[in-house]
Amino acid sequence: MDKNNIFYDPSLKRRHLKSKLFKYFTLFSLVVSLVFLAIFLLDMVLKGSSAVQQTYIQVEVSYNQESIDSYRDAVAKKYLNLLSRAALREIPNQIQKNPSLMGTKQVLWMLADDQVDMYMKEYYYKIDEKDMKTLEELVKNGMVDKKFNTIFFTHGDSKSPEYSGILSAFIGTILTLAVTMLVAFPIGVATAVYLEEFSKQNWWSEFLEININNLAAIPSILFGLLGLAIYINVLGLPRSSALVGGLTLALMTLPIIVVSSRAALRSVPASIRQAGYALGLTKVQVVKDHVIPLAFPGIMTGNIIGLAHAMGETAPLIIVGMIAFIPDSPTSVMEAATVMPAQLFTWAGMPERAYIERTAAGILVLLSLLISLNSLAVYLRKKFEVKW
Template identity: 60%
Template sequence: MFLLIFFADMLNKGLPAFKQAMVNVEVNYSEEASRSGRAAIDRDLSSIVSRSVVRVIPLEMRNDPSLLGTTQTRWVLASAEVDQYLKGNRARRLDADDMARIDSLVASGQIEMRFNSGFFSRGDSKMAELAGIMSAVVGTVMTMIVTLAIAFPIGVMTAIYLEEFAPDNRLTQLIEININNLAAIPSILFGLLGLAIFINFFGVPRSSPLVGGMTLALMTLPVIIISTRTALRSVPESIRHAAFGVGCSRWQVVKDHVLPLAMPGIMTGSIIGLAQAMGETAPLIIVGMVAFIPDVTASFTEAATVMPAQVFTWSGEPDRAFVEKTAGGILVLLAVLISLNASAVLLRKKFERRW
C-alpha cells in the first residue's frame, strides 16, 4: 500500500516536469538588444519569458552578426512562474494583470505546453525552467564505469580464489567473515573511507567521477564477491571431477568449465550490485559529488554530480517549480534502476541452468 502511495505521489508530482510552457514572441535583434537582451522582447512579455532567453540574445548576436537588424518570431521558454500557473499551482510573483495576460495569450495560441526535451538535454540551473538532468546522467554513467571497472574484476577474482584455490585456514575464514560484515556496513562509512584514503591520502580530485566510482567500488565489492561465490558453488562437483578426470589442471577446470557455467549468476549479482551503487547518495555527498554542474562533464577527473545527488540538491531548493523537477528526477532514476533489476532477472532466467 505504501509503495502504491509512493508511486502515485511521484507520478502526480513528476509527470508535469516533462512538460514546459513555451511562449511565441517576436525577437528584435537591434543595437540596443545587443547591450541588453530585454530590449529585444516586447515589454509586456518580458515578465512572462524566462530570464535565460533574455540573457542569451546578446550572445546569439555576437556569434551570428547577420541577426543584427532583423526581427524573428520564435518559441522560447516561459518563466517558471508562468509554467507553474498553467499547471494549476500557486504563482506568488504573478499579479492579476499578469494572469489575465497569460490567459489571453493561451487563448490566442501564443503560449503552449510542450514536451520538455530540455529536461533531458540540459544540465543543472538555478532557474527552474532551465534545469535538466543531462549533466547528472553523464556523471552517473562515468561513475558507474569506474565502479564496474574496479569492482567487477577484483570481486570475481577474489571470489574465484576463495572458492576454488584458497586453503581452509584461519586467514581465509577471517577474510570471509570480514567480507560478509562489509556487506552490512552503512554506505556513509564508505564515503568517509573514500574521503580519507582516496582524496586526503592519494590526492584524487574531489567531486570527480573517478573518486565517486572508486568509493562505490569499495561498497559494491562485497556484493559481487558474495554473489560470485554463490554462483561458483552452484556448479555441481561432478563437472569439476569430470574435468580433472581428463587431465585438466585446477586453473583449466575453473577457466574452461566452472566459470562459464557460473557466469549468468555472476552477471546477475554484478548488475544488482551496480544498481544498488547507482542509487546511493550518502557516500557521494561525503566525497563532494553534490556540486553545481551546469555543463556536461568531459573528464573522469573533473567535477561532476550523479542523479541521486541531483535529486537531493533540487529537493532543497525553495522554488516551487523544483518540486516537480525533484519528482521527475526520481522517476527517471527509478526507471533506470527497475530496468537494471529487470535485466538481471531476465539474464538469470535465460541463461540459468538447473542441475
C-alpha cells in the same frame, strides 16, 4: 460438538477466532506494505507527471546588436518578466552560432518563466499584478502553450528551474558507475574465485568471509568518510570528481558482487571440475576455461544488481563532494560531476516550487532505469539458467 463429549473444549470457539484473527493480521500487514508501495509510486507519478510539459510563450524576438549587448532588449519589455531569464541569456549565443539571424525579427515560442509555468499548471505561483494582466491577455490570444519538456532531458542543472535538466547528472552517473564497475568487477570476481575455488578452509578464509559479510552491512555513509579521508586527503584525488565517487562506490559494491559471484560459482557442479582434472588440466585451466564460463551468467546477474545498488546511492557521494552545481556535462572522470540521486537531493532542497515536479520527474527517470537494470538481471538469470 456435544457438551457431553469428553473432547469438548469450551475455549475452542475462542481459539478458532483467535486463529482467524491472526491470519487476518498477517494478511493485513502484507497489504499495508503493498499499499505503501502503491501510494508511494502513485505520489511520485502525480507529482512528476506535470514536468512532462513545459510552458512556452509566443513572442517576437529581435536579433540585433542591442540584444547581444543586453538580452533584455531582445523582447518587448512587458514580456521580460514572463520569460525565462536563462533562455533569454542564450540569445547572444544563438547569434554567434548562426550569424544569418543578425538583424532579423522572428516570432518564436520562447521558454516561459517558472512562475508562469506554475500558473499554467495550476500550482501555487507568484506573479505581480501588471505581469498577470499581460499573461492573461497572452493566454486569451492563445500565445501561451505547454509543449513536451525536452529541456529536462537535454540540459544540465540550472539556477532557473525551468531551464534545468537531468542530462549532466545522467552523464555523471555513467562516468561514476564506469569507474565503479571497472574497479569492482575484476576485484569482486577475483575474490569470489579465490574464496570458492582456491582457498583452503582455514582461519584466513574464514576471516575473509566474516569481513566481507561485515562490509556489506557497514552504513554507506562511512564509505564516504573513507573516501574523504583516503582518496581526497591522502591520495589527493580531485574532490567532487567521478573518479573519487566511483572508487568510493566500488568498495561498497564489492561485497554484493563477491557474494553473488560465489553463489554462481558454487552452483557449478563438482563433476565439471573432476572431469577437467581427469583430462590432466591444471586448476587454473579448469577454473578459467570451465567453471567461470559456466558461472558467467550468474556472475553478470550479480554485477548488474550491484550496479543498480550503486546507481541509487547518495550519502557517500555527498560526503566526497558530488553535490556541486554542474550545469555542463562532465567530459572526464577528473572533472567535478554530480550523479542523478545527488541532483535529486539538490533539487529537493531548493525553495522554488517548480523544482518539486522536476525532482519527482527525475525520480521517475531514476526508478525506470533501476527497474530496467533489475529486469535485465532477472531476464539474464532466466535465460541462461542451467539445471544440472
